[in-house]
Amino acid sequence: MQKTVTFDNIFEILGGNLPLGYYKPLNQWHLKFMENKRKNTPEIIIENFTTNIGKPHTLKTWDYEIRSIRKFQILLAKITSPSDNDPYWPNNKNLSGILKHVLCIYEINKLKKQKNAVILAHNYQTPEIYHGISDFSADSLALAVEAAKTKADIIVMCGVHFMAETAKLMSPEKKVLLPDMKAGCSLSSSITGDDVRNLKKQYPGVPVVSYVNTSADVKAETDVCCTSANAVKIVESLGVKKVIFLPDDFLAKYVASQTDIEIISWKGTCEVHEQFNDQEINDIRKANPGIKIIAHPECPPDVIQASDFAGSTSGMIKYVRDNQPEKVMMVTECSMSDNVQIDNPNVEFIRPCN
Numbered sequence: 001m002q003k004t005v006t007f008d009n010i011f012e013i014l015g016g017n018l019p020l021g022y023y024k025p026l027n028q029w030h031l032k033f034m035e036n037k038r039k040n041t042p043e044i045i046i047e048n049f050t051t052n053i054g055k056p057h058t059l060k061t062w063d064y065e066i067r068s069i070r071k072f073q074i075l076l077a078k079i080t081s082p083s084d085n086d087p088y089w090p091n092n093k094n095l096s097g098i099l100k101h102v103l104c105i106y107e108i109n110k111l112k113k114q115k116n117a118v119i120l121a122h123n124y125q126t127p128e129i130y131h132g133i134s135d136f137s138a139d140s141l142a143l144a145v146e147a148a149k150t151k152a153d154i155i156v157m158c159g160v161h162f163m164a165e166t167a168k169l170m171s172p173e174k175k176v177l178l179p180d181m182k183a184g185c186s187l188s189s190s191i192t193g194d195d196v197r198n199l200k201k202q203y204p205g206v207p208v209v210s211y212v213n214t215s216a217d218v219k220a221e222t223d224v225c226c227t228s229a230n231a232v233k234i235v236e237s238l239g240v241k242k243v244i245f246l247p248d249d250f251l252a253k254y255v256a257s258q259t260d261i262e263i264i265s266w267k268g269t270c271e272v273h274e275q276f277n278d279q280e281i282n283d284i285r286k287a288n289p290g291i292k293i294i295a296h297p298e299c300p301p302d303v304i305q306a307s308d309f310a311g312s313t314s315g316m317i318k319y320v321r322d323n324q325p326e327k328v329m330m331v332t333e334c335s336m337s338d339n340v341q342i343d344n345p346n347v348e349f350i351r352p353c354n
Contacts, residue, residue: 004126004335005158007104009179010119010133013156014111105132117154120147120167123313124333125158131342134158139313141212141227144170162188165216185213187298190268191247193217199244203264208244209235211251218246228297229312232258250274254297254304270298276331276352278302288327288350294319295331303331320344 011017105128112119112135120143121134130137136146140163147155148170155176157164162185164178196208196218210222211231219225226234232255235243243261245252247268256263276299285291285306294316295307304310309319316330317340329350330337337349 004124005121005129005179005183007108007128010108010129010156010158011104011111013177013179014108014115014117014154016107016111104128108133115154116152117156118147118150118152119156120144120158120163122159122163123317123336123339125339126335127338127342129158130335130339137339139227139229140166142314143167147171147174159183160185160188162213162215166212166219169216169219186271187211187213187248187268188215188218191218191266193221195266196221196246199246199264199266203242203244206242206244206264207238207240208246209238210246211248214247222246227312229315231255231297235259235261235263248298250300251297253301254310257301272333273298273331274300276300276303278306281306281331284329284350288329291327291329291350292323292325293329293331299331307331316340320347 108119111117112133118135119133121130121137122143123130123137123139125134125137135150136143138146140159143157143159143163144167147167153174155167155171155174157167157176157178159178160183161178161181164176168174168176191214193215196210200206200208200221207223208221209231210218210225212225212227214222214225224234224238228251231245231251235245235255236259241262242264244264245255245266247266249265249267249269250273252263252265256265273296276295278300281293281295281303285293292309293307294309294311295304296313296316297304297310299307299310309316311319313332313336316332316336320328320330320340321344324344324347327348327350329352330340331352334351337351341347341349
C-alpha cells in the first residue's frame with residue numbers, strides 16, 4: 001500500500017537541503033555522546049574532517065534529536081547486530097546507519113520550527129521517518145485528528161494521497177503537503193465517486209459505509225466513514241439490514257463474518273495484504289513454535305482464519321504491547337514491525353518481508 005517517504009522528499013517540500021557532506025564516505029565521520037557538565041544535559045557531537053563541513057555540529061537536548069537518535073541506536077542494534085553490547089551505543093556495524101540520519105533529523109527539526117510545521121507519519125513509514133522526525137505517528141485517521149488539534153500552519157503528511165486529503169478535510173485552514181504526490185494506495189484508486197453513485201442507483205436507499213482508505217471524491221458520496229478498527233461497530237450502528245461497504249473486499253468479508261447485516265462489497269484490495277496466504281502462515285508457524293501471528297483485516301479470509309488475532313494497525317500494536325509474546329509476526333507492511341519493536345524490546349519479530 002505504502003510508498004515510503006525519504007529525507008530528500010521532506011527537504012524538498014519544506015524548502016531545505018540535505019546537509020553538506022551527507023553523501024560523503026561515512027568513515028570520515030565521527031560521532032560521540034558526551035555529558036555537558038555545566039548544563040547537566042547530554043549532547044551529541046558530530047564531526048566531519050573534510051572541508052565540506054568544517055566546524056563540528058552540536059545537537060542539544062532542547063529539541064528531541066537525542067531521543068530520536070537513541071531510538072535508532074536501539075533499533076539498529078536489534079536489527080543489524082544483536083549482541084550483549086550497550087544498546088544505547090552503536091558498534092562499528094550500525095554506526096554508519098545512524099550517521100546517515102543524524103544530521104538530517106537535526107536539520108528537518110529546525111525547518112519545522114522555522115515553518116511552524118508538523119510532520120505526521122503513518123504506521124507503515126520507515127523508522128527514520130516514524131521515529132526520527134514525526135511529531136505524530138499513528139493510523140491515517142488518528143493522524144488527521146491530531147493534526148487538527150495543533151496550531152501548526154503546515155501539515156506534512158508522510159503517507160499516501162488519500163491521507164493528505166483526509167488531513168485537509170479535517171484542517172481546511174491549514175496547508176497540507178504530501179512529500180511525494182505519486183504515493184498512492186491500491187485500495188483508494190480502486191474506486192471513484194462515479195462508481196459510488198452507480199452503486200447507489202443499483203441499491204437505492206441502502207447506506208454507504210466507506211473505509212477511510214478512500215479519496216475525498218468517494219467520501220463525498222458516502223453516508224459514513226469507518227476505520228478497520230471500528231468498521232463492525234459503524235455498520236451495526238446504522239440499524240439497517242443491508243449496507244454497501246467500500247472499497248476493500250477482504251475487509252467487507254471480515255465485517256460480514258462479525259455481523260448479521262448483509263454486506264454489499266466492492267472488489268478493491270490492498271496490493272500488500274492480498275499477497276499473503278494461509279499456507280505461508282502455517283509454514284511460518286511450523287518453523288517458529290509458539291509464535292503468535294496477528295493479521296490486518298485487509299488480508300484474505302484464509303489468512304485471518306489461520307492467525308491468532310486480527311485487528312487494525314492500532315489494534316495490532318496494542319496486542320503486542322499488552323500480551324508481550326515471546327515471538328510474533330505482524331501480517332502487514334514490513335516497516336511496521338521495525339517501528340513497533342522499539343517499544344517492545346523483549347519481543348522477537350519475524351518480519352513478513354523476510
